[in-house]
Amino acid sequence: MPDALQNGEILAQEEPARAEKGTSLWKDAFHRLAKNRLAVGGGIFLAFMVALALATPWLAPYAYDAQDLDLGAAPPSATHWAGTDTLGRDLFTRILYGGRISLMVGFAATGVSLLVGVLYGAIAGYVGGRTDSILMRIVDILYALPFTIFVVILMVFFGRNMMLLFLAIGAVQWLTMARIVRGQVLSLKRADFIDAAVVLGYSRRRIILRHIIPNVLGPVIVYTTLTIPNVMLLEAFLSFLGLGVQAPMSSWGVLIKEGADVMEEYPWLLLFPSLALSATLFALNFLGDGLRDALDPRAAKD
Amino acid sequence: MPLLDVDNLRTWFYTRNGVVRAVDGVSFHVEPAETLGIVGESGSGKSVANLSCLGLVPSPPGKIVSGSAMFDGLDLIKAPLPVLRSIRGKRISMIFQDPMTALNPYMTVGKQVMEPLLVHDGMNRADATDRAAQMLESVGLQDAAGPEARMRAYPHQLSGGMRQRVMIAMALVTNPQLLIADEPTTALDVTVQAQILELIKQMQQRLGTAVILITHNLGVIAGTCDRVVVMYAGRFLESAPTRDLFYSPRHPYTRALMDSMPSARMPGEDLYTIPGLPPELTSEIAGCPFAPRCAHANEICRRRPAMLQEVARCHTTACTRVQAGEL
Numbered sequence: 001m002p003d004a005l006q007n008g009e010i011l012a013q014e015e016p017a018r019a020e021k022g023t024s025l026w027k028d029a030f031h032r033l034a035k036n037r038l039a040v041g042g043g044i045f046l047a048f049m050v051a052l053a054l055a056t057p058w059l060a061p062y063a064y065d066a067q068d069l070d071l072g073a074a075p076p077s078a079t080h081w082a083g084t085d086t087l088g089r090d091l092f093t094r095i096l097y098g099g100r101i102s103l104m105v106g107f108a109a110t111g112v113s114l115l116v117g118v119l120y121g122a123i124a125g126y127v128g129g130r131t132d133s134i135l136m137r138i139v140d141i142l143y144a145l146p147f148t149i150f151v152v153i154l155m156v157f158f159g160r161n162m163m164l165l166f167l168a169i170g171a172v173q174w175l176t177m178a179r180i181v182r183g184q185v186l187s188l189k190r191a192d193f194i195d196a197a198v199v200l201g202y203s204r205r206r207i208i209l210r211h212i213i214p215n216v217l218g219p220v221i222v223y224t225t226l227t228i229p230n231v232m233l234l235e236a237f238l239s240f241l242g243l244g245v246q247a248p249m250s251s252w253g254v255l256i257k258e259g260a261d262v263m264e265e266y267p268w269l270l271l272f273p274s275l276a277l278s279a280t281l282f283a284l285n286f287l288g289d290g291l292r293d294a295l296d297p298r299a300a301k302d
Numbered sequence: 303m304p305l306l307d308v309d310n311l312r313t314w315f316y317t318r319n320g321v322v323r324a325v326d327g328v329s330f331h332v333e334p335a336e337t338l339g340i341v342g343e344s345g346s347g348k349s350v351a352n353l354s355c356l357g358l359v360p361s362p363p364g365k366i367v368s369g370s371a372m373f374d375g376l377d378l379i380k381a382p383l384p385v386l387r388s389i390r391g392k393r394i395s396m397i398f399q400d401p402m403t404a405l406n407p408y409m410t411v412g413k414q415v416m417e418p419l420l421v422h423d424g425m426n427r428a429d430a431t432d433r434a435a436q437m438l439e440s441v442g443l444q445d446a447a448g449p450e451a452r453m454r455a456y457p458h459q460l461s462g463g464m465r466q467r468v469m470i471a472m473a474l475v476t477n478p479q480l481l482i483a484d485e486p487t488t489a490l491d492v493t494v495q496a497q498i499l500e501l502i503k504q505m506q507q508r509l510g511t512a513v514i515l516i517t518h519n520l521g522v523i524a525g526t527c528d529r530v531v532v533m534y535a536g537r538f539l540e541s542a543p544t545r546d547l548f549y550s551p552r553h554p555y556t557r558a559l560m561d562s563m564p565s566a567r568m569p570g571e572d573l574y575t576i577p578g579l580p581p582e583l584t585s586e587i588a589g590c591p592f593a594p595r596c597a598h599a600n601e602i603c604r605r606r607p608a609m610l611q612e613v614a615r616c617h618t619t620a621c622t623r624v625q626a627g628e629l
Contacts, residue, residue: 025408192403199358200391200418200472210417214408297456298407 025214025295032294039290042283049280053100062090064097065248073266082272086262091269094250095276101251102232102277105166109231110224112170117177118220122208124178125185136182139175147172151243165244169231180223184216191215217295225288229281252277304331304372305479305512306355306394311369311379313347313354316362320584324350326536327369329610332480337506337513339527339544341520341559343580347536348516352482354379356394357386373480392422395473399485401465405457411438411468412453418476437475440508441467441501463494467501474505481506484516499526520563524548529616532556535581535591538610542617552619554599554629555592590620598629 033039052059061081068088076083082091124135151168158164188194189212197207236253238244245251252273259270313325325347332338340348353359355371355378371378373394378386390396398404406414415434419425425433435449443464445452457465466486473481483502487495503526506513515527523530523544531541532555540553551557560566561574578595581587590608593599600623608620623629 192398192400193406195358196396196398196404196469196472197406198390199356199396200421201387201389202391202417202421203387206421211406211409215406217408296408298458 025297028297029291029294033290036290036294038286039294042286042290045283046280046287049099049283050103052096053103056096056100060093060096062093064093064250065089066093073262073269075266075268083266083268085258085269086266089248091255091272094255095252095273098250098252098255098273099276099280101162101245101249102235102253103280104162105169105235105251106228106232108166109169109173109234110227112167113173113177113227114220114224116170117174118181118213118216120174121178121181121183122185122212122216125182126189126204126208126212128186128189132182136179139178142171143175148241151238155243160243160246162245165235165238169234169238172234173227173231177220177223177227180219181216184219185212188212188215214295218292221288221292221295225285228284229277232277305334305374306332306514307370307372308351308355309370309372311351311354311371312367313350313359313364314367315364317584322583323536323586324364324583325354326583328533328536328538330531330538330541332512332514334479335506335510335512336529337503337515337527339523339530340514340516340533341518341523341530342533343518345580345583346533348533349484351533352396352484352514352516356390356396356482357381357383388422391418391473391478392476393478394480394482395476395478396482396484397466397469397473397486400489401462401469402489404469405465407457410454410456411443411460412455415468415471415475418472422476434471434475437471438468441471441474441505443467443471461494462490463497466490466494466498470498470501470505474509474511477509478511480512480514482514482516485518486515487522488517488519495522502526520548520559521565532559535587536583537591537608538620539592539608540617540619540621541610542614542619546614546617550614550617552613552617552624552629553592553621554596554624556619558595590622598623 066089068084071084071088073086074080074084074088080090080092082095084090085094120135120139124132150172154164154168194207194211197211202211232251232253235244235251236257239251239254240257245254255273256270256277259266259273263270308331309329311325311328312323315322315324328347328351330338330340340351342348350359350364354366354369355373357378359366366379369379373389376385378389381389405411412431412434415437416427416430419430419433420427423430431453435453438452439449443452443460445455457468460468481502486502487498490498499522502513502515505511515522517523527544529541530544530547532539532547532553534555540547540551540556542552547556548560551560555576558574558576562576564573567573576595581591581594589602589604589606590596590599593603596603602622606622608622610618610620611625612618613624619625621629
């Protein structure tokens with residue numbers, strides 16, 4: 001027994017040491033993030049929304065296109081928690097299905113913008129010179145391209161396709177990200193520690209990935225939290241043009257648009273989808289702010 | 303055989319206001335394990351001369367117009383980038399003036415000391431971690447919470463002196479043959495300066511590293527260097543063993559520098575300053591660059607180029623009047 005006890009003690013002593021061993025930026029950031037209640041709340045809420053979206057086909061009380069024309073637009077009740085729309089379709093079901101689309105568009109397009117925008121901007125800013133000029137002129141040209149026409153052309157060539165929608169939105173969103181990152185990198189490039197990295201014989205690739213990008217994460221995260229709502233609203237706009245989600249399928253943006261048209265007669269049609277969208281965006285912002293603080297070692301209180 | 307042999311190096315900057323001759327024909331060499339001091343005012347080209355050797359002069363506008371820098375049989379000036387990269391941080395390292403900004407704020411110091419090992423020595427993480435921890439200990443980075451905590455500290459948690467120790471650890475962790483220390487103590491408190499210089503000296507003795515110490519502080523030179531060269535307006539004016547330079551400075555500029563040291567004056571006495579300003583480097587200087595400020599300059603000084611010539615054993619100076627025995 002004493003032996004076992006000793007072992008137990010040793011384990012108990014080793015455990016915290018091992019937990020603290022995480023020295024990577026991300027592990028440290030995660031520890032700090034876990035202490036931020038708002039951010040954790042936001043994260044849990046988002047995870048909950050994602051889980052809902054994934055489980056929608058099993059959770060939804062009705063089919064998203066099941067109409068009850070006799071009922072028409074009915075206020076919230078025990079049978080229809082969020083009421084029904086003008087065609088008698090259950091709004092709660094439609095919000096669930098709409099969330100699938102909106103979250104998917106939001107995350108996918110933002111993912112594209114993050115991946116492409118950050119790398120592109122970092123390379124343009126760090127390499128500089130002619131490479132920078134050429135890369136940024138390409139961005140300028142794409143900026144000048146009218147978005148609607150761009151999407152219409154895509155649709156004409158490739159047909160209607162959700163993946164295409166993600167790509168199209170992502171393809172526009174990365175431009176601003178690239179500009180922001182490039183600007184940050186230009187000032188960072190003059191930093192002594194980047195010179196030090198060059199003097200230590202590190203490759204460009206290593207300097208960009210390991211020294212430059214971690215240092216621009218703050219602004220990147222802030223901009224990302226702004227991008228997601230932007231993207232969701234863009235999707236609503238495209239759907240309104242008939243280029244995005246097709247009726248009877250729906251998204252939050254479409255539901256809000258439809259609700260806004262009839263808000264004087266049936267306010268719940270605007271209220272509930274807006275609530276879903278704003279709650280998600282709030283959660284995103286809290287998580288984003290928390291992440292930004294957590295990723296900056298200097299902001300840590302210890 | 304010298305470790306580094308720089309010959310007739312000229313690094314010019316092609317700016318909108320004309321060609322700045324930041325380094326204009328300097329030659330020097332560093333023997334293995336010795337310490338060479340390069341002293342000069344701000345803008346005299348001492349940093350640029352060393353950056354040129356590592357291919358670190360921003361180009362454009364900078365251009366190495368002529369010269370060679372032989373390092374172990376290889377001309378660093380002509381070496382292609384991949385070769386230079388394999389030398390930087392591995393065989394020649396550098397530490398910077400301001401340790402507050404020369405460390406990556408987003409990386410723990412442990413990671414930063416490990417990185418050269420991972421890049422240059424192909425070490426695995428476990429070995430590199432051990433070696434980095436050892437190195438941090440030997441540069442005297444202290445942490446009450448133990449060596450583990452030392453590795454995990456972020457730069458902002460350390461004082462200036464401690465950060466400079468981390469820089470030294472990073473620079474020396476790969477056992478380089480040459481360390482270029484560019485004003486390593488300028489940004490530090492006076493009390494810490496001495497500690498850092500002592501540390502560089504200790505590490506140098508332990509590892510057999512040659513050091514080029516760039517500074518504008520003659521006091522720093524006196525305590526650490528074997529040989530000194532005095533740089534002014536992109537050229538070398540004098541070169542001598544440290545003792546000789548301090549006890550018998552030959553060049554009027556060197557003498558003026560010595561006189562400018564506050565310790566050379568009695569309390570209450572006005573401090574000595576050299577009249578005038580260093581010359582504009584955008585126009586070609588025909589004679590001795592110091593002539594316009596020199597109390598002993600004559601017509602010849604202003605017209606005839608001044609070349610380094612030996613005036614005593616191992617002691618060279620570029621003053622034509624000293625060479626002629628007139629001063």
